[in-house]
Amino acid sequence: MMIEPIDKPLTKEQVAAEYQQIQDEICAALEQADGKAKFEEEKWEREGGGGGRTRIIQNGNIIEKGGVNFSAVYGELPQSIKKALNVENDDFFATGVSIVIHPNHPMVPIIHMNIRYFEMPSTAIDGSQPIRWFGGGIDLTPHYIIDDDARFFHQQLKDVCDKFNHDFYHRFKQWADDYFYIKHRDETRGIGGIFYDRLTANSGVNWDTIFEFSKALGRSFIPTYTELISRNRDKPFTEEQQQWQYQRRSRYVEFNLVYDAGTKFGLETNGRIESILMSLPPTAKWLYNFQPQPGSEEEKTLSLLKKGINWV
């Protein structure tokens, strides 16, 4: 890991404060877009240090179940995490915003966003710089893949990335393809998006740029998702399409419980279960060996759940 001196002092308090602000902005804008449901907040404290604000919205005009969670936790690094991260440090600090929205309308996509920051004290002799990194991403899981919407979504992400580094979109899009993959189904969770982890300053990018990118990604969530809501919320749909939506949600459950690193980590480290599993859908269905009709929209969607599709 190459670490360059930070241009201006970037403190963990600064990152946490900005993330908290982004949580507030997103909750306000989602309530406005929904027009009916309001977030309910639960503040929680972590034994060992820190805590969070879990905010859940349910049974809205558009949002059937969603969570916009902020946390900032610190303390002694559990042995299991030291091992997983391959570090020997004793203390850590981690803050992030995590979002999952399950809409009630089958033409409105499921969306997931996460921005996060991790820090440990330096193990270097001079101790001047902490070890730290950023991670995050936004990815989309349409129940029905609509080409125009998929292109719009990826273009939005590319626009954010391109403002900061011309490699970001390409690298992080591929990373999302690889990460949001349901191996046992040989299908991607949705149309991907961007995903990155352990992003640190190096010769190509400084800390300031990475932090600004993290904030810009967080703030791109609302214009991107509200546009996708507006485009689709008034479309008529059938009972069969709703059933298909519930079936697609079951794949979301499979991904989150079997593969998602954050979920597994939370379950294994006795995290706050209701906050971790807020990502699971309100209703999901498993039909045995369902095969969509040849030539149907459902079949088209399945055919597009593949890695390596270039939407922009």
Next chain:
Amino acid sequence: MMIEPIDKPLTKEQVAAEYQQIQDEICAALEQADGKAKFEEEKWEREGGGGGRTRIIQNGNIIEKGGVNFSAVYGELPQSIKKALNVENDDFFATGVSIVIHPNHPMVPIIHMNIRYFEMPSTAIDGSQPIRWFGGGIDLTPHYIIDDDARFFHQQLKDVCDKFNHDFYHRFKQWADDYFYIKHRDETRGIGGIFYDRLTANSGVNWDTIFEFSKALGRSFIPTYTELISRNRDKPFTEEQQQWQYQRRSRYVEFNLVYDAGTKFGLETNGRIESILMSLPPTAKWLYNFQPQPGSEEEKTLSLLKKGINWV
């Protein structure tokens, strides 16, 4: 592992043939109990050796979704399994019957049964006896725990066990308590039952007894489950009780995808996905932080999802 010579020749073909027969008996009796739905069979072959008969029943009077699967597979042991089993053999044979039934009525419990046999060629110099073992069990997941039914269920299992060995019920009941445990919820999947694995002949029990026990357990499934159906199928229920049923099913999903050894093994070794995941319920619901009313039947059920309850 202590292995005694087998009293009379027990062949893998004999075990597979009996298991196949038990599958037939159970399917016929479940169709009769349901009175409407019929099993649909899919025969499949395994690349590398063997295959199975997946039988699925759906949308019945009582059974909303269920599977009664038989398989007998053989071939070269995948590297990952050698490692998991801590053996160096190259060939294996495995046969079993697996059942999961999700009823549509909230007062009729979910039931799971498995009987299985595993064999590998001897690595001993004389090569006379193969390495082999039996495994299996039956466990019950009521959406609402009814004391009388729970006692009846465990008594049935105890009766089967006691015919063969006076330690079986006690040992295997505790094993089920430990196995069917959702750690992240600190609750058991249901009221348990019996579970055993790697059961081999030793000073206390010979191969013939173990095989007879395996068959008797398989054949106890129908009288036990049809009694539980009869007791509850005509009870009236409310929409709220149905919603609770769907919530309990979500815990079943969590157990199977996060902890169940057979499911994990199947997903990791590219098993037949639709056969492995037939255990997942037709509809499941995740409500955020649901708390049952104090003094309600739902609260009582949650309070009984604990290890170490002695029902008989």
